[in-house]
Each structure stands twice: as structure tokens, then as C-alpha cells.
Amino acid sequence: MADRVTVIGYDGAPLSGPARAALASATLVAGGARHLDAVDVPESAERVVMGNVHVAARRISEHRGSAVVVASGDPGFFGIVRILRRPEYGLELEIVPAVSSVAHAFARAAMPWDDAKVVSAHGRELRRAVNVCRAYGKVAVLTGPGSGPAELGLMLGDVPRTFVVCENLGTDQEEVTMLAADKAADRTWSDPNVVIVVGPNPVTSAPAGWIAGQRSNFPGPVRGWGLDEDAYDSTDAATLRPEVRAVVLGRLGPTPGDLVWDIGAGSGALSVEIARQGAAVIAVDRDPVGCEHISANAARYGVEIHVVPGTAPEALSRLPDPDTAFVGGGGVEVVAACAARRPERVVTVLPALEAVGAVHGALTGAGYAVDGTLLQSSRLAPVSGLAHRLVPDDPVFVLWGERL
Ligand SMILES: C[S@@+](CC[C@H](N)C(=O)[O-])C[C@H]1O[C@@H](n2cnc3c(N)ncnc32)[C@H](O)[C@@H]1O
Structure with a gap:
């Protein structure tokens, strides 16, 4: 193992005293060609131009002496430190960071x-x-x-x-x-x-939040999902009820980096709840009123949703392939069109009994493992005094397919 390994960040500014001192006493200096050219490598030191970082890491771990690695910006941020810290190299590091790019x-x-x-x-x-x-x-x-x-x-x-x-x-x-x-x-x-x-509305002058990488300071409730219908603008537009939305959201499992299609998005309540998990959403609806609601609800919750007015399946051909897709309207033809784009999961809701077999068959035929449930829920409604009765919602099937 090298006696000492110092990882120096380089951002174009003159090196700090500790970085210069480590370089001056180095017996091996590793880095990209542009970094080695930018710093003073002692003539007596071995120069290792890094191509494959694992090969370089192995060489450093076998070196007897003082090694220096020069890397861009802050080497601990999407940088070489993650590799050099691997247990197989057994290196103890000292890091002199520069400003990240x-x-x-x-x-x-x-x-x-x-x-x-x-x-x-x-x-x-x-x-x-x-x-x-x-x-x-x-x-x-x-x-x-x-x-x-x-x-x-x-x-x-x-x-x-x-x-x-x-x-x-x-x-x-x-x-x-x-x-x-x-x-x-x-x-x-x-x-x-x-x-x-x-994006179109960068909030560079908004008050500071408390957690990095998150929006903050936008109006509206910020916690939870499966929010009540009245949490969304939805006059004259279809809105999945909260119990159904919660199950659909769980089955879709959206996460940052995903692209989710919400086809037949209605008022966009589900789109908003998907977007609040950090996934990108394309919401398609043929109803212009629904599309206006989707945009309004996105603004209300401070999320970005790409609204595509149009009728599926035609409207889908122009869209990039999704990671997961929800079909809220359009039936078996639209489910099949989504499955043809090979998302990891397709989730749909079906009020009609007859549609269940057809959609199950279409998804199975397209190479999906299909499962589903019938959701029956009843909400509390006050009658008199402290008494409540149960008001049943219309039952609805939720079907989902996992790509095999
Ligand atoms: C492996 S990452 C290293 C990031 C580095 N640890 C940092 O903190 O900047 C490499 C990427 O960083 C960015 N980068 C590094 N040096 C840069 C520079 N001088 N100018 C612009 N981008 C740079 C580029 O996006 C490059 O593809």
C-alpha cells in the first residue's frame, strides 16, 4: 500500500499550500492528461495518465511512496474518491478539494x-x-x-x-x-x-429552503398523497378518488429519473402525485378543460408536468418511451399501445367487468405478468349527532402488469 495518498482537486485556480506540498514530495502522480499538464509534477515522480481508473487505483495501491491523484473540482463529488475508497485498494486518503464544476x-x-x-x-x-x-x-x-x-x-x-x-x-x-x-x-x-x-419559472429569488435539491416555499399542502378530491382543481374533469389514486401510485412506484405516462389524466391529480415523487410526467388528455386543470394543479403544487392535449393512442406516437404508464381512459386499445412501448409497468383502472378479461389478455400477450384487485371502499358520512354511516364508492378494478 502507498505510504500516503493525497487526492488533489483542480479547478483552474492556483493550488493551495497543502496541495503544492503534497505534489512536491510525491513519488507517483496520477491524473487525467490535462490535469497532469496543469500542475507541477516532480521530475523524479512516476506519472500515471489515468485511462481506466481501476487500473490506476491498483497501481497506486501497489506503489511504495507518496502518491498524489489530481482530479477535477471536488474529487469527492461524482469523482475519483468513490473508487479509491473501495476496500480492495486498501487506501487511506487525504483529500484537498477544489471548487466543484x-x-x-x-x-x-x-x-x-x-x-x-x-x-x-x-x-x-x-x-x-x-x-x-x-x-x-x-x-x-x-x-x-x-x-x-x-x-x-x-x-x-x-x-x-x-x-x-x-x-x-x-x-x-x-x-x-x-x-x-x-x-x-x-x-x-x-x-x-x-x-x-x-425551467420557465426559476425561483432564484425565493427564500432559502432547508434541504438541498428540493423545491420549497410553494403554496398548497406539501405532505402525503392520495389527497382528497378538493385538494385539486377538478370542476368538470375526471379525478380518481383518493383510495384508487393511492393504490395506483403504489403500483407505479415512481422515482426520480423515471418518465411516467398518465394517459387520460383528467384533472391531473394523479400526475401531480407522481411528479411529487420526483418522476417526470407526461399527462395526456383529449379534454381541453382537463388539460387546463392539469396545468393549474401542477402550478398549485409547484411541480413540472408536460401536458399533451390529444387522444390516445394517436397522441402516444410522438412521446418518448415511458418507464411506467398509467391508463385512466381509453380501454384495451390504449393499454395495448402503452405495452407496445415496453414500460416496466402498466397500471390501469377499469370500472367495467368485461374490460378486465380483455385488458388482462392484452397485457399477458404483450409479455407482462398481470395481477389486479377490485377496490371497494366506503367513506364515513355524518348522519345525526355523533353518528356516521358508510357511503359506498363505485367498485373499480385496478390491473397492473410487470414486464417479464
Ligand atoms: C467525473 S465528473 C467530475 C466532477 C468533479 N468531481 C467536480 O466536482 O467538478 C466529470 C464531469 O465534470 C464536469 N467538469 C469537470 N471539470 C470541468 C470543467 N473544468 N469545466 C466544465 N465542466 C467540468 C464535466 O461535466 C465532466 O464531464
């Missing part, structure tokens, strides 16, 4: 960022990062080759977002460009870069 980027954009989500598409597929950009109004994306601003803009399609693209931060080639997301594919970008993605 994310902090640097928000500083260039002159924006607070304790309310921002930070996602990494570096060496990963971009899809889940894109879905977080759909779901939240302030997101920083750590990009990578092939997962950069152009690809991000293309995948966001017509979701209204503004990009602040920060290229080569802390270097002579630093560029900061603000543009509409749908223009990002019109030019090329240099690596490395960070993209700040902001």
Missing part, C-alpha cells in the same frame, strides 16, 4: 443552487438525467462525450428549458453560453462541460 457553473450563472438537482450523465446513459430535467426546474447536468448539451437538447424535445452551458471552466478556453434547449443541437460543444437546465 457544479458550484463553478452556478457561480458563472449567478444563481443560488441549494435548490438544484445535480445529475451525472458522465459515462452513463442520458435518459434518466433528461427525465430529472423534465421533472425539476433547476438541474445541473455533469455531461460526458456523447451525453452533452446537444444530445440533452434533442432528448428534451419541446420541453421548454433554458441551458447555461459552461465549457472548460477555470481554463483559458472557458465559455459560458445561455440558449434555448432546442437550439443546443445546432452547434458543437467542447468537453468538459456542465449544463445548467432551468
